[in-house]
Amino acid sequence: MSVRQLWEGCDAAVWARKLDGRTKLLILFLVAVLAIVVDNPRTLFLLFTATLLLHLSARTSIYKWQVLAILLLLGLWGSMFSQALFFAQTPRTPLFVIIEPTMPVLGQITGGLYIYREGVIYGAVQGLRSAMMLSLGLFVCWTSDPRQLLKALITWRLSPQIAFMLVTAIRFLPVLAAEAGEVIIALRLRSDTRVGRKSIIRHLPYIAKPLLARCLRRAQTLALSVVSRGFFLATARKDEFWHTKEKFVCCLLIIFTIGITFSKIVYLLSEQGLYFGNLRIVYDWTKLYL
């Protein structure tokens, strides 16, 4: 699979490709809200699992799974490890001591370096938030034709210029990846270095300029093409058909997200003194699951 194919939504299951752009964007937005609102580690974990299940059911190819796995692992473990080391809140319970405070020089400078138990959990929560969004974002990216998303944004009366720019950013992701690959190959051939990870790392600092030059050239072509086609002069499009089933699911999800946000807000207010006895069940539920 080429680098370009890796970032394109060409091999996903039919149902995922057929989903309306609006449905995908709406779900992405609602999950983003949930990722902010929910604090309970287990609930976040379940949401994250749900996004992975979406990939499974969309039959994401093994190469894409590899990319997804690497990105998720970097995010999750990076967040957990950094928070475990530098967790600044209390209470914090050291699990391991990496640098003893009594150690000469380093110990005195750092005041001791520990792996904190609460930091691992905190890092996991933050990591799950970003992992969930990354996973769902890639799902949308890998199952959607950019035109689908463009249509969705325009139907929502978003300014065509902004919609176009947003979609172009997504559309250019695979192109950019492919071009970066080409530039690295070219650099490698010129310097006559062997194939391997080391050679890629060696050439990384030099890819920015040629990549930027190519991007500018492509942007110029794109701009000319858009202007010549009169893209932004088009009158407001008629509402595209949105499948009733998808609409229904979206409505349910909106109600669910509003409910959860409401629960969280009233719970936080209750902690600040604005408590209503009738909402006790909501407070309890929020404390236990959100």
Next chain:
Amino acid sequence: MSKIKSIIAIVILIISWCLMFWITGNRTPWQAFSSTDKGDGVSVFLGDIPSENYDRMGFTKGLIEYIVSKNAWLVGTDRGELFLFDNSGKQIWKRSLGIGKLVSLCVSHDEKITFVGEQSPAGNLYAIDLDGGDILWKFAAEKVVGVEPDKRSYPSIVHICIDKDDNVYANAYRFVTAKDGGRGYNGKAVAFNKNGEQLWQFPESENIDSWINWCDVNDNNDKVVLSTSAYEIRPDMKYRDTMYLIDKKTGQLINSIEVPPVAPFENTVMRGSPNFSEDGEFLAAACSDGRGMLFDAAGKVLWQRELSKPAQIDNVWINASGRDGFAAEAGVIFTTINTFNRENWQLPTPVEHPSNNSMFVFNYDGTFKYKYRALGTMEQIDFSNNMAACAVGRNVRTHNYAAHGAVVLDLNDGTELNFFHTEGPLQAVAISSNGKKIAGIEAPAVTPEGKIIGAYRLHIWQR
């Protein structure tokens, strides 16, 4: 080769997913390791709670009771969770009761229902089925003593006791501090039958304008006793007496007893007592001023002893507050807690009071039997087969962390039979009916040096 690489990455993702499942659950890896058998007992993590300063007065609580018919331990936590654990520390069931802190616990005689009191904006009293943790009924203390969330004044069911018919007698209480520093007390005693039907409330149409921390009931004299523990007595206060004896059937006041204070105190305060003897003839109480007293069933003082006489050293009045009072088979038992400065409990004291953190045992005629002194506060005592299990918690004067743990005493002569050390202060204790097993709840604490000691966990020890 690249396929193998893909598979490796995916396998690591699957492993990470499993790890996340573990980490985000109640039993995270370090907690699972800490619940393993450690020779003389097991410990089970009860969940993360904020670690409180070692020297503060109100501290993390825990509730624990041994259930004979199930050979299990009922545990209530500050996280609002109720657990039933077997002797190996395995969780039989867990019931989360929501946003409240569980502050009082009592089990019916047939061990089918447990009554649990919480502190929360509702201040619920729950009746919970001991077989599975279902809520049978509940009563909100907010209905009788109110709530002022804007002032963070929440009601709580501070103490619960039951009679032989499993009628429940509970103290509902709410404290509020006004902007000018004035203290407001709202107390009410409420009685229910085991089905949750309210029998009476005392007082009928108003609140007790004093702190009511404790109550006890006796089937032989049909009385309920309430003690008061307000910080101060103001002229406008109506309920100024120390104890109130109430008819347990009607909720009518029989009589009230005012125990005259001793210098330098202005009122007599009872925080963890009085308790009736089994036959209902005696009532044992320890006062915060350091006195231990034995009353008859009508509230007449039979004798009183100075357990810890307030002393003035370097112009500072110090004393060790009396707290528990039991009229048990082995004798009349009183306890004292840490040494406090009369001016303000947070201020330092020049010395430790020699009678602090002690258990005093007297014969019923008032003759002294023996005294046992622990190195930290005896937070709770439970009795079984002429033995007493004591939870030894903080000593805010000496900061002796080696004192923390469970002590088992022979009630005949005060001999220390066992000591099980815990890292953090032990806040609650219970002993099995045969006296072979002891369970306690350890709490985490932040020491004055900023170090966290201990964790919120249950220990079960084998004697």
